[in-house]
Amino acid sequence: MAYERADASPLNYNQCRYGQSKLLFRGPRRSLKKEYISFIGGTETYGKFVEHPFVEIVENAKGMPCPNFSAVNAGVDAFVHDPSLMGLCSKAKTTVIQVMGAQNMSNRYYMVHARRNDRFLKASALLMSIYREVDFSEFSFTRHMLTTLKGISAQRFAAIEMELRTAWIARMELMIRQINGRCILLWLREPQPELSSAVDLGPEPLFLDAPLVGRLSGLVDEIVEVNIANERGMMDGMIYSEMEAPAAKEMIGPSTHQMIAERLLDVL
Numbered sequence: 001m002a003y004e005r006a007d008a009s010p011l012n013y014n015q016c017r018y019g020q021s022k023l024l025f026r027g028p029r030r031s032l033k034k035e036y037i038s039f040i041g042g043t044e045t046y047g048k049f050v051e052h053p054f055v056e057i058v059e060n061a062k063g064m065p066c067p068n069f070s071a072v073n074a075g076v077d078a079f080v081h082d083p084s085l086m087g088l089c090s091k092a093k094t095t096v097i098q099v100m101g102a103q104n105m106s107n108r109y110y111m112v113h114a115r116r117n118d119r120f121l122k123a124s125a126l127l128m129s130i131y132r133e134v135d136f137s138e139f140s141f142t143r144h145m146l147t148t149l150k151g152i153s154a155q156r157f158a159a160i161e162m163e164l165r166t167a168w169i170a171r172m173e174l175m176i177r178q179i180n181g182r183c184i185l186l187w188l189r190e191p192q193p194e195l196s197s198a199v200d201l202g203p204e205p206l207f208l209d210a211p212l213v214g215r216l217s218g219l220v221d222e223i224v225e226v227n228i229a230n231e232r233g234m235m236d237g238m239i240y241s242e243m244e245a246p247a248a249k250e251m252i253g254p255s256t257h258q259m260i261a262e263r264l265l266d267v268l
Contacts, residue, residue, distance in 0.1 A: 011051060011239040019084035023071050023115055026053075030065040037066045037268065038089045040079055041098025044188055045070040049238045049248045050257055057261035062268060064093075075104030075117035076168065080175040090180040094268065097176070097220075099187040099213060101205035102168035103142045109160055112142060120145050130156055143201070151199040164207050169215055176219045183220040184267060187213055188228050188252075188260070222267045231256040 014027035026046050030036065039045055039055045045068065047053020059066035069085055071078055079085055089095045104117035109127040113119035123136040131149060139145040150157040176183055190204040201207075217223060237254040240247070 010241050011049065013046075018067060018069065019088050021069075021082050021085045021088075023069075023078060023082065023085070026055075026068045026070060030067040032065070032067065032088065032091070035064055035093045037062065037064055038092035038095045039066060039068050039070060039098075040085075040089065040095065041070040041186070042074045042100045043070075043072045044252055044260075045098045045186075046072050047257065048072060048251050049240045049244065050251075050254055051237075051239055052254065052257070054257040054261040054264065057258060058264055058268065061261070061265055070098070071115070073104065073116065073118035075100050075102075075112070076171040076175060077105045077112060077117050078115055080171050080178070081114070086175070086178040090178070092181060094182040094184060095179050096184045096186050096264065099185055099205055099208065102164040102207040103146055103201070105164070105167055105171060107163050107167040109163055110142070110145070118142055127160070130159070146201055147199055150201065161207055165212055168208065169212060172216055173219060176216065184264070185213070185216060185220050185223045186260070186264065187223060187225045189225055190232075191227070191229050224263055224267055226260050226263050228252060228256055228260075 014029075015024040016027035016029040017023070018025060018029070018032070037058070045053070045055060047055065047068070047070075053068070055066050055068045055070075067088070069079070069089070104112055106112050108124060110123050111121040113121055118141055120136075120139045120142045128134075128136065131152065134149065134152065136145070139148070146157075146160070149160065188205070213223065231252050233249045234253040234255060235248055238248050238251070
């Protein structure tokens with residue numbers, strides 16, 4: 001059953017910091033004095049609305065600290081330019097990196113917030129010249145902006161998607177090369193639904209496909225694919241307030257976290 005509570009934050013994420021990083025991570029804070037497995041990722045790895053996310057399940061099974069270096073709605077930008085965090089990952093026995101979508105990164109067309117990567121900051125002169133009819137001051141989030149732009153012109157939007165894919169592979173390569181030791185990519189795949197609208201941005205993680213992700217295979221030790229199609233909205237066991245219910249419906253629940261943990265344990 002789902003645990004629905006009226007208060008604003010029924011689940012305590014025990015947020016903490018590591019090293020000199022300005023990001024707030026899910027805690028409690030783990031000791032990094034002995035061997036550990038580090039995890040980098042977005043909302044799914046953070047474990048929003050889930051009391052025991054897959055990072056914790058892996059930690060308990062391995063008997064080894066697993067610091068959760070993840071942030072809600074994070075993209076690659078939140079981590080790749082954080083030398084303190086990259087240093088901590090380099091000291092880990094293994095680093096598991098969630099494959100995050102390409103939309104939440106700064107690129108030639110727009111800039112996002114350095115840590116809250118889903119926040120749109122400003123459009124470049126190039127993007128404004130392509131979409132002269134758009135008032136970019138109306139946007140606060142990348143997804144809203146991109147959906148609007150695609151709806152206006154799918155043909156013009158194709159250039160933006162190509163730029164995001166190019167920026168993503170370059171940023172991922174830069175991040176992986178900063179991490180010493182074993183690296184595992186965790187790709188939570190959501191195939192394109194059969195019925196989708198013309199303005200649908202595509203399956204999560206956005207703008208990525210097998211050929212693009214596969215280009216990283218030579219830089220990592222494993223690519224672990226987990227199909228989570230139809231797993232969102234499985235709210236049994238999730239912990240959320242009444243106001244958080246719409247957001248919780250978009251997240252993966254405890255049973256999916258268990259499935260992901262089992263797949264990771266096969267290679268860890």
